[in-house]
Every structure is written in C-alpha cells, then in structure tokens.
Amino acid sequence: MSEAPIGVFDSGVGGTSIWKEIHKLLPRERTIYLADSKNAPYGEKSQQQILELSIKNTELLMEMGCKLIVVACNTATTNAILYLRTHYGLPFIGIEPAIKPAALNSISKVVGVLATKGTLSSSLFHSTTENHANGIKLIEQEGTGLVPLVESGNIDSKETETLLRKYIDPMLDQGMDHLVLGCTHYPYLVPVLQKIMPEGVKIIDSGEAVARQVKAILEKNAMLNTATSHKGHRFYTNIDPKVLRNFVSGVAPDIRVEKLDF
Numbered sequence: 001m002s003e004a005p006i007g008v009f010d011s012g013v014g015g016t017s018i019w020k021e022i023h024k025l026l027p028r029e030r031t032i033y034l035a036d037s038k039n040a041p042y043g044e045k046s047q048q049q050i051l052e053l054s055i056k057n058t059e060l061l062m063e064m065g066c067k068l069i070v071v072a073c074n075t076a077t078t079n080a081i082l083y084l085r086t087h088y089g090l091p092f093i094g095i096e097p098a099i100k101p102a103a104l105n106s107i108s109k110v111v112g113v114l115a116t117k118g119t120l121s122s123s124l125f126h127s128t129t130e131n132h133a134n135g136i137k138l139i140e141q142e143g144t145g146l147v148p149l150v151e152s153g154n155i156d157s158k159e160t161e162t163l164l165r166k167y168i169d170p171m172l173d174q175g176m177d178h179l180v181l182g183c184t185h186y187p188y189l190v191p192v193l194q195k196i197m198p199e200g201v202k203i204i205d206s207g208e209a210v211a212r213q214v215k216a217i218l219e220k221n222a223m224l225n226t227a228t229s230h231k232g233h234r235f236y237t238n239i240d241p242k243v244l245r246n247f248v249s250g251v252a253p254d255i256r257v258e259k260l261d262f
Contacts (some may be wrong), residue, residue, distance in 0.1 A: 001223050001247030003231075004201075005030045006214065012040040012151045012237075014185030015072025016247045018095065021072065021207035021232075022214055023252050032064050035237040035244050035262065041147035042075040043116020043170040043183065050118060054080035058088060067223050071095060074115060074182050076120035091217050095180035097125065098204045105202070106178045110137045112171035115182025117142050125182075126220060139174060141167045143183060150185040155192065165196055166188065166241045172197065174227055181205040188247075196260040224230045236260040 006026075008019050033189055034057050036042075037082045041165050042050050054076045056082045061069055068091045071084070077094035097119065102111045111133070119125055120140050129138055139249050149160050169178070179201055181187060187205045194203070218224045232254025238261055245257040 001023065001067045002225050003030075003227050004065050004067035004223075005023065005062065005067040005234075007032050007061030008072050009054075009061060009069070009076075010043040010072040010184055011039040011053075011075070012147065012185065013244050014147065014150060014183060014188070015245045016135075016244070017070040017184050017187040017205070018070060018207050018210050019248070020044045020251060021211040022082040023209075025211040026218075026224075027252075028227065030225070030231045031233045031262045032061060032066060033233070033248075034060065034234065037151055037244070039122040040151055041116060042073055043142075043147065044144075045118065047079045047118075049123075050076055050079040050168060051083060054084060056262065058084055058142050062090070063087065066090070068214065068217060070210065072184050073208075074184060075122075077117035078119050079125040086131065093210060093213050093217065095184060095206050095210060096178045098129055098206050099180060099207065099234040101136070102140055102180045102202075102204050103133050103136045106136060108175045109177040110139065110171075110177060112139045112168070112176040113182050114141050114143045114167060114178045114179060114186060116147070117144070117238070119182050123192070137174070138173050141171065143167060143186065146189065147183065147185045150188050151243065153246060155188055158177075160189065161192055161196065163191055168193070168196060172201070176201060178202050178204060179206040194211035197242060215261060224249075234254065236262070238262055
C-alpha cells in the first residue's frame with residue numbers, strides 16, 4: 001500500500017490549501033483530489049446531505065485505490081467523519097477549527113472563529129469548544145458568501161473585502177487577538193484579512209497540523225511512500241476545471257486536472 005495515493009476531498013477548491021501542506025511535508029506521496037464544487041458550499045446543507053456527499057466522495061476515492069483519505073473540509077469532518085471511520089476500513093484524517101492553540105495563546109482571551117454554518121452548528125465543534133475554550137470569549141461568525149467567492153476565483157475583489165470587514169470588524173471591536181479559520185477555503189483569504197486587520201491579530205488555520213497528522217498515521221501503519229520515482233497528482237472536479245487548475249498549477253510536477261462527473 002505504500003505507493004498507493006493519498007485521497008483528499010472537499011466541497012471545492014478550498015481543500016487545496018490542505019493539499020499544499022501535505023505535498024510540502026510529504027513530496028514523495030502521490031495524491032488524488034476530489035473537488036465537489038457542484039455541491040459547494042457544504043456548510044449550508046443538512047447533516048444528512050453532507051453525510052451522503054461524504055460517502056459518495058469516500059467510495060470514489062476507495063475505488064481509485066487510496067490508502068488514506070483526508071476529509072479536507074471542516075463541515076464534512078464535523079458532520080460525517082465519525083460515520084466514515086466506523087464504516088470504512090482505512091484511515092481518515094479530518095479538519096477541525098484550531099480552537100485549542102488559539103485559546104492557549106490568546107492574551108486578550110477573545111478568540112474569533114470564522115466558519116460555515118454546518119461547522120458551527122455541529123456537535124463535534126461544540127465539544128471542541130467545551131474542551132478547549134474555558135475562560136475564553138469565543139466569537140462565532142458564519143462566513144456566508146465567502147466560499148462562492150473563493151470558488152469563483154474572485155478573492156481580491158472589493159466584494160470580498162467588504163464582506164470580510166462586515167464579519168471581522170465586530171470581532172475586533174470586542175478585543176479579538178486570534179482569528180481561527182474554520183473552513184479550508186478561508187486560508188486563500190489571508191492576504192485580504194491581513195490587509196483589514198491589525199498586525200497583532202494572529203490568524204490560525206489547520207493545514208500544517210493536518211499534514212503532520214497524515215505523516216504520523218502513514219508512519220504508524222508503515223505506509224509512507226519510499227519509492228524514488230514520482231507518479232504525479234490527479235485532481236478531479238465536477239465543474240469547469242479552469243479555477244481548480246489555477247489553484248494548483250505549478251505547485252508540483254506531474255499535476256493533472258480533469259473534469260469528472262461524480
């Protein structure tokens with residue numbers, strides 16, 4: 001299984017922020033990425049719909065021979081990963097908002113969380129906050145409208161900046177010194193966030209931690225790819241592949257981006 005690919009899926013292009021961290025840490029691993037952009041954003045769907053989409057993506061990646069699956073979507077993780085781990089016989093790595101490091105390092109004891117409705121309303125998110133946010137004022141903000149802007153590649157627009165200011169300014173007014181990004185699309189908004197926030201506010205996402213966890217699980221199961229030859233990366237989207245291609249082109253050798261109906 002060591003030369004089998006790592007599978008990654010998300011509700012669109014956002015999970016490529018996680019994929020980039022995995023590739024940076026594990027450059028010998030080949031990967032298969034599913035961008036389910038046709039059904040984005042997951043965060044506005046019911047838990048049952050999210051579960052069904054996660055099952056569909058999982059079974060497709062298993063058919064493609066993946067040895068491990070990264071659920072590169074906060075909403076899918078919080079709503080479906082327990083089911084996936086119970087019903088399928090391979091390792092799953094999920095994405096959770098990095099509440100713990102933000103809470104531990106906050107000086108003002110005010111932490112903002114920018115996430116989708118599906119993540120903020122999940123039981124897993126609430127248990128995470130209960131375990132790690134004692135003594136912290138946690139400001140939860142739904143990032144409605146942000147995923148479609150990233151999906152369209154419309155990141156540096158006035159519309160994006162205006163929407164982010166609407167969400168971020170009230171958090172800053174309450175003394176926020178750490179902002180947790182609770183959606184894998186949101187790291188692509190960091191340049192705009194840095195533009196509108198004071199330098200002292202730290203932005204935290206889960207990408208590096210997820211990559212380290214992938215490496216740890218592969219090592220534990222003796223599944224690290226030790227081959228010297230590189231067989232490349234395959235990216236599939238169920239809409240026009242142009243935007244996905246823009247997010248990943250030039251990052252690694254042998255990248256293929258194709259449309260696939262799934």
